[in-house]
Amino acid sequence: MDMHVTFGGLSLRNPVMTASGTFGFGLEFAPYGDLTRLGGIVAKGISLAPREGNPMPRIAETPCGMLNAIGIQNPGVEQFIAKALPSLPWREVAIIANLYACDAAEFGELAGMLAAEEGIAALEVNVSCPNVREGGIAFGQDPAQIARVTEAVKKRAGNKPVMVKLSPNVTDITVCARAAEDGGADCLSLINTLSGMAVDIRKRQPRIANVIAGLSGPAIKPVALRCVHQAVRAVSIPVVGIGGIASAEDALEFILVGAHAVQVGTANFLRPDFAFGLADEMAALLAEIGASSLDEFRGSLQLPL
Structure with missing residues (x-):
């Protein structure tokens, strides 16, 4: 069956991408499989300057998932462009840069630097970052700021597609989805992690030094599926589904509710060869259940009258 997908300015050999923050820059997983078998690699979050990330401990297992507060540890955009990007098979597989910044101007500057690179296929905007100039509220929790950041990135993105990654930590995901669309996004990806925490009753301490962390893994799939379903119905741009995918059936559930592609995250830690x-x-x-094609199956969920 032909699994090629085209959406939002991207053309991928198949609808499977790896989620930012779970696959390094891609090279770390090369020993476990052929990177060119993937539809796309979304690199770990990249900022203008290097970031050391949050203090340890910053990962904790939970039932059916995990909490993380890595803090976007990365070497900075210049090191990524100079060292990581040239080593990736960008001619054969789409490399998507994930952008982290603390104000709209920084997002725009970062977008301009990455968009100039031939090896970058698209830009994914992490609007779960805190806006330090607006009291620290995450961009993704304010529709006006989502639109503003999207516009800033789109202005500097050149011909690179812009994908906005939405947070589920909001009252209405459709309002945020429409804000990104209004800001010029070519497509959306969702969801990012849910806010959570874990504690140790014996030590009487948080299990994560940052206290609050991001929950991912199979536990969040029902929330992710609901958000994708709602976003698909709210906007006219394509949507990429993320959250708790650990099997082909999980992935196809997102396609069924209308996603054009999926991103695999936490499952990469359990099985480095999974994606x-x-x-x-x-x-x-798809063949087993009688679907004639991926396109025919996409969005074919039959809702109650």
Whole structure:
């Protein structure tokens, strides 16, 4: 079955991408499979200047998931462009840069630097970052700021597609989705992690030094699926589904509610080779359930009257 997908200015050999922050810059997973079997690699979050990230401990397991507060540890955009990007198979697989910044101007500057690189296929905007100039509220919790950041990135993105990654930590995901669309986004990706925490009753301490962390893994899939379903119905631009995908059936659930592609996150930690074979598993399962094509299956959920 043909698994090629085209959406939002991207053309991918299949609908399987790796989620930012769970696959490094991609090279770390090369020992576990052929990177060119993926539809796309979304690099870990990149900022203008290097970031050391949050203090340890910053990862904790939870039932059916995990909490993380890494703090966007990364070497900075210049090191990414000079060292990581040239080593990636960007001619064969789409490399998508994930942008982290603390104000709209920084987002624009970062977008301009990355958009100038031939090896970058698209820009993914992490609007879960805190806006330090507006009291620290995350961009993704304020529709006006989502639109402002999207506009700033789009102005500097040149011909690179702009994907906005939405947070589920909001009252109405559709308002945020429409704000990103109004700001000029070519497509959306959702969801980012849910806010959570864990404590140790014996030590009487938080399990994460940052106290509050991001919850990911199978536990969040129902929330992610609901958000994707609502976003697809609220906007006219394509949507990429993320959240708790650990099997071909999980991935196809997101396609069924209308996603054009998916991103695999926490499952990469459990099985470093998981993402490499997922597209083949999806194709086999589509054939098994009698779907004639990926396009025919997409968005074909039958809702109650």
